[in-house]
Amino acid sequence: MQRQLELELIRKCKAGQSRFYEPLVRAYEPAGLRLALAMMGNTEDAKDALQMAFIKTYDTLPRFDLRRPFGPWFFQILRNQCRDMLRSRKAKFSMETLDELVELHPADTERGPERIRQRNAAKDLLWRGLAEIGPEHREILVLKELEGFRYGEIAQILDIPEGTVASRLYHARSALKNALVGMDVEYP
Amino acid sequence: MSNRISPDDLMRYLDSEMSPDERARVEAELARSTELQREFALFQALKSDIQGLSFHPATYQSSVWDKVNAHVNRPVGWLLLIAGLVIWMTYGAYVFATSSVSPWEKLGTGAVAIGILLLLASVIWERLQEWETDPYRDVHR
Numbered sequence: 380m381q382r383q384l385e386l387e388l389i390r391k392c393k394a395g396q397s398r399f400y401e402p403l404v405r406a407y408e409p410a411g412l413r414l415a416l417a418m419m420g421n422t423e424d425a426k427d428a429l430q431m432a433f434i435k436t437y438d439t440l441p442r443f444d445l446r447r448p449f450g451p452w453f454f455q456i457l458r459n460q461c462r463d464m465l466r467s468r469k470a471k472f473s474m475e476t477l478d479e480l481v482e483l484h485p486a487d488t489e490r491g492p493e494r495i496r497q498r499n500a501a502k503d504l505l506w507r508g509l510a511e512i513g514p515e516h517r518e519i520l521v522l523k524e525l526e527g528f529r530y531g532e533i534a535q536i537l538d539i540p541e542g543t544v545a546s547r548l549y550h551a552r553s554a555l556k557n558a559l560v561g562m563d564v565e566y567p
Numbered sequence: 568m569s570n571r572i573s574p575d576d577l578m579r580y581l582d583s584e585m586s587p588d589e590r591a592r593v594e595a596e597l598a599r600s601t602e603l604q605r606e607f608a609l610f611q612a613l614k615s616d617i618q619g620l621s622f623h624p625a626t627y628q629s630s631v632w633d634k635v636n637a638h639v640n641r642p643v644g645w646l647l648l649i650a651g652l653v654i655w656m657t658y659g660a661y662v663f664a665t666s667s668v669s670p671w672e673k674l675g676t677g678a679v680a681i682g683i684l685l686l687l688a689s690v691i692w693e694r695l696q697e698w699e700t701d702p703y704r705d706v707h708r
Contacts, residue, residue, distance in 0.1 A: 400639060401632055429631055501616065
């Protein structure tokens with residue numbers, strides 16, 4: 380979503396016009412779901428966390444500083460919501476299997492059944508590897524690799540100094556590599 | 568890993584978070600050290616594979632917007648309902664109290680109205696108590 384449009388929508392929401400919140404929810408829902416899934420491991424809990432995060436975001440919009448970007452702020456609320464749910468045991472981390480979770484990329488269907496099978500097997504291994512590592516590793520990998528956030532934005536979302544992001548990523552990637560090695564997978 | 572390039576530097580290089588000067592320094596070291604090349608290739612492969620992993624669940628069809636919308640707009644609805652009720656009830660009580668009907672009729676009708684209000688208040692109180700102890704109250708389905 381364009382920054383100017385996003386700002387305008389937030390201004391209207393802050394002024395109490397709640398109908399302008401819908402485009403924001405729809406714009407951030409897919410990315411939010413990916414982060415929530417990585418943290419909660421299953422669709423149901425991820426949806427609950429996402430829903431609560433959008434509600435909390437709306438409730439705290441009056442305090443939102445318009446000079447700051449909305450995305451990292453929302454993801455910080457979502458990440459805290461996931462952690463709260465896991466901590467309070469309202470939800471327990473349980474990783475769904477890849478079959479339950481993943482839709483094929485449209486390009487996959489054009490490359491023949493064998494190619495699809497190979498790609499799905501590789502994805503399945505990776506997904507199992509991600510399930511092996513802790514949520515603190517998964518969340519930073521999702522923010523970096525799937526959402527494409529810069530280090531500064533990741534630092535803001537995770538509430539850590541920017542200088543430690545590289546270190547956290549190194550440990551997360553190393554943990555994933557070790558998990559894959561534990562499953563007899565060689566990289567690269 | 569090369570002792571000239573730290574793990575943090577390698578991550579910053581991989582994620583394009585370096586200045587041109589810093590990149591040149593890492594690239595020079597990469598050209599020199601096969602150990603560093605192996606390490607970098609490994610992290611590059613991991614990065615690429617994770618990026619190719621789609622997380623969108625096949626079972627996720629409906630947006631959470633409806634539930635969010637219900638919550639966001641609910642307070643306004645309640646506020647209007649309560650304000651309207653208070654206005655009508657106050658006006659009704661005034662009209663009733665100043666009307667010319669007999670005192671017995673006023674007493675009987677007043678007792679029925681107060682009884683209904685007390686019962687309603689007790690039901691609301693009970694529901695409120697249940698809600699406060701409900702561990703799933705934050706989960707909207």
